[in-house]
Amino acid sequence: MNLSVTGIKFDEALSxxxxxxxxxxxxxxxxxxxxxxxxxxxxEIAASLVHEIEKIGSKYNLFVLENFSxxxxxxxxxxxxxxxxxxxxxxxxxAAHTGELxxxxxxxxxxxxxxxRHGHMVNINKQIxxxxxxxxxxxxxxxxxxxxxxxxxxxFIKITSDGGxxxxxxxxxxxxxxxxxxxxxxxxxxxLPGGEIFTSPKSCNGTYVVDGVVGDYLxxxxxxxxxxxxxxxxxxxxxxxxECKNKELLEEFTAYTMTDENSNRVGEFAIGTNIACKxxxxxxxxxxxxxxxxxxxxxxxxxxxxxxxxxxxxxxxxSVKCSIWFDDEQVMDKGKFLI
Numbered sequence: 503m504n505l506s507v508t509g510i511k512f513d514e515a516l517s518x519x520x521x522x523x524x525x526x527x528x529x530x531x532x533x534x535x536x537x538x539x540x541x542x543x544x545x546e547i548a549a550s551l552v553h554e555i556e557k558i559g560s561k562y563n564l565f566v567l568e569n570f571s572x573x574x575x576x577x578x579x580x581x582x583x584x585x586x587x588x589x590x591x592x593x594x595x596x597a598a599h600t601g602e603l604x605x606x607x608x609x610x611x612x613x614x615x616x617x618x619r620h621g622h623m624v625n626i627n628k629q630i631x632x633x634x635x636x637x638x639x640x641x642x643x644x645x646x647x648x649x650x651x652x653x654x655x656x657x658f659i660k661i662t663s664d665g666g667x668x669x670x671x672x673x674x675x676x677x678x679x680x681x682x683x684x685x686x687x688x689x690x691x692x693x694l695p696g697g698e699i700f701t702s703p704k705s706c707n708g709t710y711v712v713d714g715v716v717g718d719y720l721x722x723x724x725x726x727x728x729x730x731x732x733x734x735x736x737x738x739x740x741x742x743x744x745e746c747k748n749k750e751l752l753e754e755f756t757a758y759t760m761t762d763e764n765s766n767r768v769g770e771f772a773i774g775t776n777i778a779c780k781x782x783x784x785x786x787x788x789x790x791x792x793x794x795x796x797x798x799x800x801x802x803x804x805x806x807x808x809x810x811x812x813x814x815x816x817x818x819x820x821s822v823k824c825s826i827w828f829d830d831e832q833v834m835d836k837g838k839f840l841i
Contacts, residue, residue: 516550516628519635523593523694524554526639527684528619534590536562539582539609541573541596547626548595560591567596574599578608586612593694595623600719603815607801613691614805620691625721625787634695634788637778639684642697646683646775648841649833650699654679656828659771661795664836665731667821669708671771677702678808683775690806697776697791702802702809703739706768710734710797714820716755717786717798724751725784734819741766741799755817759799764813769802771795773826773834782822789820794837796820 524530536555540548548564555562563585570579586592592613594606606624613620653659659671680689684696713731715721730748732755734741741759746752759766776791783789790796801816802809823837833841 510545510549512546512549512553513628516547516631517553519631520547520550520554522635522637522639523551523621524558527686527694527696528591528593528621530555530558530560530591532559534560535588536560537582537585537589537592538562538564539567539592539594539596540564541567543597544595544626547623547628547631550631551593551595574601575605576601578605583608583612586618587616589618591619593621593623595626598624598719598722603718610691617688618691619686619688621686621694622691623694623787625785626694627785629783630695630785630788633783634697634776634779634791637684637695637697637776639696642776642778643681643683643685645777645839646681646697646699649773649775650679650681652828652831652833652841653699653701653773658829660827661821661824663711663713663821663824665713665821665823666709666711666733667795667824669706669710669736671706672704673701674704676808677704678806680806693787693790695776695778695788695791697779698772698774700770700772702769702807703771706736706739706771706797708736710736710819711821712819714782714792714794714796714822715784715786715789717790717818718758718816720751720754720758720817721784721786724748726782727751728782732819736768739768758815758817761815762813764811765800765815767799767811767813768797769800769809769813769816770798770818772797782820786818786820790818792820792822792837793834793839794820794822795824795826
């Protein structure tokens with residue numbers, strides 16, 4: 503069955519995930535203004551979200567990026583930033599295009615400045631709306647809370663996998679662990695679907711095998727890397743060397759991580775906690791929430807983690823079915839939580 507809002511038809515099958523986003527994750531209230539940012543590719547999903555917003559009765563502004571400029575959009579349009587500044591809740595549901603990270607950072611800087619509850623749905627699609635977005639986010643939050651409490655006490659975290667990952671990371675009490683379980687607060691905007699804990703590590707050393715997916719615009723191009731994994735040797739938190747049978751991916755990933763002086767530095771260390779996600783689907787938005795490890799090279803979410811450095815890039819990398827030890831306590835065995 504198709505429903506219609508703002509003249510846009512959408513599949514009713516999107517409604518459960520959209521309801522989760524607006525009612526459970528963002529906890530929108532009638533008196534709160536909302537900014538929804540989308541693009542032509544995701545109008546149907548945006549319409550399903552707006553349908554839920556209209557049930558609550560909140561005032562909203564809906565912006566379509568292509569109405570301002572051809573893609574890629576290198577700077578977030580000022581009318582969108584102005585709308586964000588006068589909103590309490592915001593949603594970004596649009597595809598990632600090469601060269602647009604800066605515009606999204608401009609957006610989230612306004613989100614941080616004004617304390618919005620922001621749902622970040624970059625590269626969302628119908629499959630994710632009907633899988634990861636249908637999670638019981640209260641249960642995901644309970645698991646995430648247990649895990650983050652243990653992580654905050656750990657000085658070292660060791661990860662291994664049958665795919666070849668074998669890395670030891672050190673953590674500092676000066677660098678904050680955050681929980682983005684899908685229940686979004688003003689403390690930290692979160693990706694939707696949610697389900698992860700993360701920080702910026704003090705140091706990482708070892709071998710990290712990306713046999714899941716890589717992020718940003720490379721994800722759509724290369725998808726699931728199970729047949730052509732990317733092997734990354736990390737020394738003192740920086741890429742020392744890489745191997746991959748897919749030479750085009752290797753070249754593009756190398757270029758991406760050489761964009762600036764910190765693009766090859768591990769900026770994020772994260773554990774996925776969305777137990778509704780069962781397998782890699784080839785989309786970073788959901789795949790980074792898999793119960794496993796993902797790290798990111800580049801931007802360390804400085805304002806939230808307390809890291810004292812920055813980068814203009816950020817690319818996530820998922821290693822599947824990992825085993826994880828917090829100091830001497832094993833908390834995951836080949837992708838299965840032990841807590």
